[in-house]
Amino acid sequence: MMIGLDQLLLQVVGLDRAEIVRWVENRWVLPERHGDNWLFREVDVARVELILEIRRDFAMDDEAVPLVLGLLDQVYSLRRQMARLCRAVDCQPPEVREAIHQALPPREQG
Amino acid sequence: MATETPYQVLGVKSDASADDIRKAYRKLAKQYHPDLNPGKPAAEARFKSISAAYDLLSDPEKRARYDRGEIDESGVEKPRYSYRPHAEGAQGWKYRPEGEMNVEDLEDILSMFGGARRGRAGRAGEGLRMPGADRQFTMTVDFVEAATGGRKRLSLAPDEWLDVTIPAGIEDGQVLRLRGKGGPGLGGGPSGDALIEVHVAPHPFFRRDGDNIRMELPVSLTEAVLGARVSVPTITGPVTMTIPKGSDTGAQLRLRGKGIHRRGKEGDQFVTLKVVIGEAGDPELASFLEGWAAKHETDPRQGMGS
Numbered sequence: 001m002m003i004g005l006d007q008l009l010l011q012v013v014g015l016d017r018a019e020i021v022r023w024v025e026n027r028w029v030l031p032e033r034h035g036d037n038w039l040f041r042e043v044d045v046a047r048v049e050l051i052l053e054i055r056r057d058f059a060m061d062d063e064a065v066p067l068v069l070g071l072l073d074q075v076y077s078l079r080r081q082m083a084r085l086c087r088a089v090d091c092q093p094p095e096v097r098e099a100i101h102q103a104l105p106p107r108e109q110g
Numbered sequence: 111m112a113t114e115t116p117y118q119v120l121g122v123k124s125d126a127s128a129d130d131i132r133k134a135y136r137k138l139a140k141q142y143h144p145d146l147n148p149g150k151p152a153a154e155a156r157f158k159s160i161s162a163a164y165d166l167l168s169d170p171e172k173r174a175r176y177d178r179g180e181i182d183e184s185g186v187e188k189p190r191y192s193y194r195p196h197a198e199g200a201q202g203w204k205y206r207p208e209g210e211m212n213v214e215d216l217e218d219i220l221s222m223f224g225g226a227r228r229g230r231a232g233r234a235g236e237g238l239r240m241p242g243a244d245r246q247f248t249m250t251v252d253f254v255e256a257a258t259g260g261r262k263r264l265s266l267a268p269d270e271w272l273d274v275t276i277p278a279g280i281e282d283g284q285v286l287r288l289r290g291k292g293g294p295g296l297g298g299g300p301s302g303d304a305l306i307e308v309h310v311a312p313h314p315f316f317r318r319d320g321d322n323i324r325m326e327l328p329v330s331l332t333e334a335v336l337g338a339r340v341s342v343p344t345i346t347g348p349v350t351m352t353i354p355k356g357s358d359t360g361a362q363l364r365l366r367g368k369g370i371h372r373r374g375k376e377g378d379q380f381v382t383l384k385v386v387i388g389e390a391g392d393p394e395l396a397s398f399l400e401g402w403a404a405k406h407e408t409d410p411r412q413g414m415g416s
Contacts, residue, residue: 013177030204041204043199072193076202079197083198
């Protein structure tokens with residue numbers, strides 16, 4: 001489901017228009033352009049709420065937000081890759097999974 | 111669709127003062143009060159939502175929690191949202207990091223080890239080309255099949271099998287490699303191989319000795335003393351063999367070329383005779399030997415120091 005900017009402002013309590021416009025300009029949030037309007041997907045809405053929360057709860061200013069978002073994006077990117085890799089491993093026959101398990105170095109060396 | 115916010119219900123701005131809110135509520139309450147609007151369910155419903163909105167906004171603590179998004183317009187605790195399921199879901203790919211950290215594709219991750227090990231890392235954008243995995247199987251063949259060679263079908267699944275050519279003289283524990291019969295390759299890479307470990311079942315009377323076959327052949331006393339032509343099993347079927355007159359237990363006869371044929375050489379079959387008297391002996395033979403032995407005294411254990 002995609003929502004426009006007005007709907008987003010209604011839905012996300014505590015968000016004001018100038019703020020979200022700045023965030024989109026900073027590319028912290030990437031809505032899709034549709035004519036003059038923006039369309040936000042669920043992931044975009046969740047990201048808006050995340051930014052709102054880290055700014056409010058951790059009192060982060062505009063300098064710190066991109067740093068945090070950049071790190072989060074890296075973590076989630078790695079987690080998505082890990083999930084893909086794990087699914088690929090899960091599809092292997094038991095002896096292959098066992099071999100992979102055996103081949104994992106101990107944590108201290110890993 | 112989003113429901114009205116309590117501010118919208120009361121027709122006030124989100125930064126309205128407590129006083130403004132009270133005034134707005136009183137005005138609306140008078141307008142929609144059920145007692146003033148008998149028999150009008152719409153007015154009654156409206157009055158209920160006005161009361162609920164006022165209930166929320168007149169309590170500074172509740173209002174603050176609502177403003178922070180901790181509770182919804184009916185005062186119910188909102189589930190703490192999480193960015194994670196979205197970030198890790200299909201839509202999350204939108205927010206992959208830019209710049210030096212290149213983890214855009216699984217292929218990049220795979221090439222970190224696949225490429226290093228196999229030496230086939232594709233360049234960026236080329237995609238990873240990787241041979242398929244080898245698959246391992248075991249199969250058991252009987253002694254004669256292993257000695258003569260042949261084809262054998264190995265069932266992997268009800269509708270999947272491998273036709274395996276058993277080379278003549280295969281030994282127990284030997285591994286056959288079927289090229290391209292393993293897992294499929296990645297990105298146009300070649301398929302892996304099927305590795306089949308072959309076990310050779312023992313035989314009731316044949317034994318392997320390199321490319322020669324050895325066996326023990328029971329013969330009767332008559333055959334041993336008088337000689338005979340007897341049928342002898344070999345790995346390729348029975349053949350007729352001549353037992354010379356006066357053969358002893360332990361005498362070894364060679365059937366040339368009846369062993370394992372491989373690498374252009376032919377092994378032999380060695381037959382060791384074993385004289386058998388038969389159950390409990392024969393009374394007639396016994397009485398004959400009593401008379402015969404008196405005239406032919408021999409000591410087979412001569413020289414053993416007994």
